[in-house]
Amino acid sequence: MIRRSLLTAASAVLALSGLAACSTGSTDSADTGQESSSKADSGAFPVSIKHAYGEAKIEKEPKRVAVVGVDDADMLLSLGVVPVSIPKVTWGGDEDGTTPWFDDKLKELGADQPAILDQTDAVPVDEVAKQNPDLILATYSGITKAEYKKLSEIAPVVAFPDQPWATPWQDSLEMVGKATGRNKLADEVEAETEKTIETAKKDNPEIQGKTFVWASLATADLSKIPFYTTEDARPEFLTQLGMKNAPYVEANTKKGQFFTEVSAEKASELKSDFFFTYAVEDKDAETFRKDKLIGQIPAIKNGHMWASTDNVASLAAGIPTPLSVPYAIDEFVPGIVKAVEGQ
Amino acid sequence: MTLTVAPHRAPAAPQRGRGWSGLPTAGLLVGVVLLAVVASLLIGAKLVSPLDLWRDGSVGQGIIQARMPRTVLGVVVGAALAVAGGCLQGLTRNPLADPGLLGINAGATFAMVIAVSVFGIGSLSGYVWFAFVGAALAMVLVHTVAAFGAGGATPAKLVLAGAALSAGVASWTAAVLLRDKATFDVLRQWQVGTVGGRGWDVILTALPFLVVGAVLALTGARTLDTLALGDDLAKGLGRRTAVDRVVVGLGIVLLTGTATALCGPIGFVGLVVPHMVRTLVGSAYTRVLPLSAGFGAALTLLADVVGRVVWAPSEIQVGVMTAIVGVPVFVYFLRRGRMAGL
Numbered sequence: 001m002i003r004r005s006l007l008t009a010a011s012a013v014l015a016l017s018g019l020a021a022c023s024t025g026s027t028d029s030a031d032t033g034q035e036s037s038s039k040a041d042s043g044a045f046p047v048s049i050k051h052a053y054g055e056a057k058i059e060k061e062p063k064r065v066a067v068v069g070v071d072d073a074d075m076l077l078s079l080g081v082v083p084v085s086i087p088k089v090t091w092g093g094d095e096d097g098t099t100p101w102f103d104d105k106l107k108e109l110g111a112d113q114p115a116i117l118d119q120t121d122a123v124p125v126d127e128v129a130k131q132n133p134d135l136i137l138a139t140y141s142g143i144t145k146a147e148y149k150k151l152s153e154i155a156p157v158v159a160f161p162d163q164p165w166a167t168p169w170q171d172s173l174e175m176v177g178k179a180t181g182r183n184k185l186a187d188e189v190e191a192e193t194e195k196t197i198e199t200a201k202k203d204n205p206e207i208q209g210k211t212f213v214w215a216s217l218a219t220a221d222l223s224k225i226p227f228y229t230t231e232d233a234r235p236e237f238l239t240q241l242g243m244k245n246a247p248y249v250e251a252n253t254k255k256g257q258f259f260t261e262v263s264a265e266k267a268s269e270l271k272s273d274f275f276f277t278y279a280v281e282d283k284d285a286e287t288f289r290k291d292k293l294i295g296q297i298p299a300i301k302n303g304h305m306w307a308s309t310d311n312v313a314s315l316a317a318g319i320p321t322p323l324s325v326p327y328a329i330d331e332f333v334p335g336i337v338k339a340v341e342g343q
Numbered sequence: 344m345t346l347t348v349a350p351h352r353a354p355a356a357p358q359r360g361r362g363w364s365g366l367p368t369a370g371l372l373v374g375v376v377l378l379a380v381v382a383s384l385l386i387g388a389k390l391v392s393p394l395d396l397w398r399d400g401s402v403g404q405g406i407i408q409a410r411m412p413r414t415v416l417g418v419v420v421g422a423a424l425a426v427a428g429g430c431l432q433g434l435t436r437n438p439l440a441d442p443g444l445l446g447i448n449a450g451a452t453f454a455m456v457i458a459v460s461v462f463g464i465g466s467l468s469g470y471v472w473f474a475f476v477g478a479a480l481a482m483v484l485v486h487t488v489a490a491f492g493a494g495g496a497t498p499a500k501l502v503l504a505g506a507a508l509s510a511g512v513a514s515w516t517a518a519v520l521l522r523d524k525a526t527f528d529v530l531r532q533w534q535v536g537t538v539g540g541r542g543w544d545v546i547l548t549a550l551p552f553l554v555v556g557a558v559l560a561l562t563g564a565r566t567l568d569t570l571a572l573g574d575d576l577a578k579g580l581g582r583r584t585a586v587d588r589v590v591v592g593l594g595i596v597l598l599t600g601t602a603t604a605l606c607g608p609i610g611f612v613g614l615v616v617p618h619m620v621r622t623l624v625g626s627a628y629t630r631v632l633p634l635s636a637g638f639g640a641a642l643t644l645l646a647d648v649v650g651r652v653v654w655a656p657s658e659i660q661v662g663v664m665t666a667i668v669g670v671p672v673f674v675y676f677l678r679r680g681r682m683a684g685l
Contacts (some may be wrong), residue, residue: 090523091525091528120522218528218529218532219465219466220467220530220540221540221660222539222541223413223539223540223658224539224657260657261657262388262657263388263389263655264409265388265651266388268402269389280465280525280529284465290542291409292405292406292409292542293409293540295405296402311525
């Protein structure tokens, strides 16, 4: 018995030490928020926004918005509001940890770069608190209940509406618009983005109605085929462009799972017109093609695979926002067209 | 070594170390390994007819052809880990020694992370070499540190140095991964331990290392038996214990370094298989090591086959399955008799 209680105590200590997450690099928080280039709708406040963990009650127009979610910074900027802090983009970003489309919009607004917080390990609650925000956005994120509770003590938090990592960009935009009192502008931005996608649809007739698989093959383990399900935002962008999820992907999507994997022995069943996968090196494509099993995936066999090493473009398409969609259409869609046409 | 002829029926719960003489046990093991090989070629996420092997261009042919390297890898890596584990237990005279103990896994993992993060190598055939060198460096470093002070590299000091190095290197690995998500993604795939998805080219390149390692380790069996008497007695018998240790150590590095580089860290096999074998044939390394090879191969391969079907259409990697499949087997052996000492 004594030994058992000792063990329990030891594991508790271990668990606690794991909680002591470290945070890195913050810049000094400015005293004042940056000037917005847009105005809140009259009568927009007070407002309350429902989400998975409860309700965010926002009394008056927020002046210092901290971003914890992944696409919220883009949403905010597209509404002319500059955040005080944003999460570092560790995959598909540049040296500083931001994306080109974010930086371009920032320049256009004539604003300074907000504080960039590293969230690789966990949400750096202390760093967020230092920014002294009056609103925290996490509409497209995977924040835990515990993180939500801590953040709520700093300022109202708008978490994801239903499932973590499964908020369509339109919903994110609408929530951010509501939280900042820019509902009308959010509608306009959404319409404009939809129009951009419509135009891209017209400009690329060759991909209409074509089925696809969005996979994440790894040369480190070719015995399985990991892919994103119909519930994920990535495939959603391609369906918006007029493509269709492969029947096999639809059949193997379970509720609440945005990602799944099947054995590479099932390769021949993954029928689609187009196969997208991330890759680390250019020569990975050859590795996939040559593999006895992976090479049996019909789209790979027929020369319709795109193994992209351009993480920036993949990120733009993978997490579509009003700012990243134009970039994705310029940099990502041509790759699809090429693969669909089999070049 | 005298061999008794076994009766033509399954022996009824023989006593530890007796009744299971070497030859029938070895024969039985060869049979089990062959069964595992056949199962590994025929069973998987997708059912295929064995006849497909002769149907050129068929899906089934591709699948069976892909299961071949996977099967070979399961056999050689399982055998390598079990033999290396047995050697390590003898070398350190620590019943809990396994390839993870001397910093070998930690060294391989760190070197691989450096390869991906710093040198931008993204494919298995590229970073396999780094992992191997990392494993070797870790072992050399551990031995050097352990050799300081009085008495040279005693078993206790080896284990301590290994544990310290593992902890230190693991934190370096974590530091790199926290700054570099892309590397983390690659490592995630490798760290589980899998025998699937490796081509012949990688396996054939690694084979010579495994063969040399196996020769060094298996010829070291007598050495280990002498070392088991304790260093003073071994020296009295004219053994040069330091040289002996280095030779066996080199065998261990070649075996575990290569196995880890090829498949990622696979646990349990190296730790437990030698103990199971000891419950059958006692603790003489001349018998423990060769039989461990067969046992390790069979266990790893069967674990992989089970991992292919329990969660279809997905697969569970062998690194996870060895423990799940291994534990009941281990418990069975434990119940048969007391663990043989080292």
